[in-house]
Amino acid sequence: AQKVTQAQTEISVVEKEDVTLDCVYETRDTTYYLFWYKQPPSGELVFLIRRNSFDEQNEISGRYSWNFQKSTSSFNFTITASQVVDSAVYFCALSEERWAGGSQGNLIFGKGTKLSVKP
Amino acid sequence: ETGVTQTPRHLVMGMTNKKSLKCEQHLGHNAMYWYKQSAKKPLELMFVYSLEERVENNSVPSRFSPECPNSSHLFLHLHTLQPEDSALYLCASSQEVAVDEQYFGPGTRLTVT
Secondary structure, X not given: OOEEEOOOOEEEEXXXXXXXXXXXXXXXXXXXXXXXXXXXOOOOOXXXXXXXXXXXXXXXXXXXXXXXXXXXXXXXXXXXXXXXXHOEEEEEEEEEOOOOOOOOOOOEEOOOEEEEEEO | OOOEEEEOOEEEEOOXXXXXXXXXXXXXXXXXXEEEEOOOOOOEEEEEEEOOEEEEEOOOOOOEEEEEEEOOEEEEEEEXXXXXXXXXXXXXXXXXXXXXXOEEOOOEEEEEO
């Protein structure tokens, strides 16, 4: 069954610290997609990254980086030199490319990690 | 307008009222979604539409009724709701179902009194 676990409920750091948000997933499929979204206090989810299961290359975008490891079923997200504007809830999500009893299109979200960056 | 828009942003309704939430996407996407986000619960997928055809209904009570008249518009019709239906309702769209990233609207904060 599909499952996404974000074990860290809340993290608090001081500005300029590096912080890593963990994401562990479960899937039976060989083809799947992983996502990270940011939800600032305004409420709107903002898409950050999409990764397919065949691409294990790490990605860096400015202060953001992602580490995808199939061996441990993890897709962790690191913010380098955190800033107050990074304060938000971050969601990891999983989608499988198959039809199985109506699960097509089902994006499974983790419960989110609330990041607070203090000045 | 750009991206995904939702109206109204806030809604207070009584349990006997009928109201509708509206979502419009300006991205040329083929798939649209309704999600419910309650306090202390993960995001719950409610409905998925692909090319105006419903492809997913996640055991949502019949007091929620979706409508997708075209690939750019999605409605959620509400009637005889319960207080536990109070939540943030988010609309999203993607190019194709499942494989593509979803772009979300700002949400409608619904309070049922």
